[in-house]
Amino acid sequence: xxxxxxxxxxxxxxxxxxxxxxxxxxxxxxxxxxxxxxxxxxxxxxxxxxxxxxxxxxxxxxxxxxxxxxxxxxxxxxxxxxxxxxxxxxxxxxxxxxxxxxxxxxxxxxx
Amino acid sequence: xxxxxxxxxxxxxxxxxxxxxxxxxxxxxxxxxxxxxxxxxxxxxxxxxxxxxxxxxxxxxxxxxxxxxxxxxxxxxxxxxxxxxxxxxxxxxxxxxxxxxxxxxxxxxxxxxxx
Numbered sequence: 205x206x207x208x209x210x211x212x213x214x215x216x217x218x219x220x221x222x223x224x225x226x227x228x229x230x231x232x233x234x235x236x237x238x239x240x241x242x243x244x245x246x247x248x249x250x251x252x253x254x255x256x257x258x259x260x261x262x263x264x265x266x267x268x269x270x271x272x273x274x275x276x277x278x279x280x281x282x283x284x285x286x287x288x289x290x291x292x293x294x295x296x297x298x299x300x301x302x303x304x305x306x307x308x309x310x311x312x313x314x315x
Numbered sequence: 316x317x318x319x320x321x322x323x324x325x326x327x328x329x330x331x332x333x334x335x336x337x338x339x340x341x342x343x344x345x346x347x348x349x350x351x352x353x354x355x356x357x358x359x360x361x362x363x364x365x366x367x368x369x370x371x372x373x374x375x376x377x378x379x380x381x382x383x384x385x386x387x388x389x390x391x392x393x394x395x396x397x398x399x400x401x402x403x404x405x406x407x408x409x410x411x412x413x414x415x416x417x418x419x420x421x422x423x424x425x426x427x428x429x430x
Binding site for chain 1 (some may be wrong): 321346348355356357358359360363365403405407409411412413415416417418419420421422423424426
C-alpha cells in the first residue's frame with residue numbers, strides 16, 4: 205500500500221526566501237505525481253503535475269522535481285510571498301485512478 | 316465557467332440522521348470521486364465512479380452510499396452507520412481512463428458537523 209510522507213509538517217519563512225517542500229512515497233511504480241495547494245477551509249488547487257517520465261515541471265515561481273526510483277519529489281518555491289501561505293499536498297498516482305495523499309506541509313510566509 | 320460545485324458549504328446534522336452532500340461538474344468528465352479530510356490527515360478515498368450507473372468502494376466506504384444516475388452528478392449520503400461523520404468532504408472529477416498527463420480536479424468542499 206502506498207504511503208506518502210511530507211516533511212516538514214509546518215514551515216515558517218520570511219518573505220522573499222526560497223524554500224523546498226519534500227514528499228516521499230513508498231511505491232515507486234507511479235504514473236504521475238500532483239502537487240496541490242489548499243487554503244484554510246477550501247478545496248484543492250492543482251499546482252503542478254509531473255508525469256513518471258519527467259524529472260521536472262515549472263510554473264512561474266514553482267518548480268517540482270521527481271525522482272521516481274528513490275520515491276521522492278520536491279516542490280521549490282522561489283522568492284516566497286505572503287500569498288503563498290497555505291498547506292501544500294503531494295499526491296502520487298500509482299493506479300488507474302487512485303491518488304494517495306500526504307498530510308501536507310503548512311507554509312507560513314511572514315511579511 | 317467549467318468546474319465542480321459542492322453544496323452546501325457547511326452542513327450541520329444531529330447524530331442518527333442521514334445527510335446527502337451534493338457534487339455537480341460541468342467538465343464533461345467520466346469519473347467522479349469522493350474524499351474525506353480530517354484535521355492533520357491526508358485525504359482518503361470514500362467512493363469513486365468511472366461511468367454512469369457504476370461506482371466502486373474506496374478505502375473508507377463503510378457508512379457511506381453514493382449514486383451516479385447522471386454523468387454530471389455524484390451525490391454522497393452519509394448514513395447514521397458512519398461512526399465519525401464530522402469531517403471536510405471533497406468531490407473530484409477526471410476523464411477516464413486518466414492519461415499520465417491528466418489531473419484530477421477538486422471542488423470547494425463541504426464541511427459536515429454532526430452533533
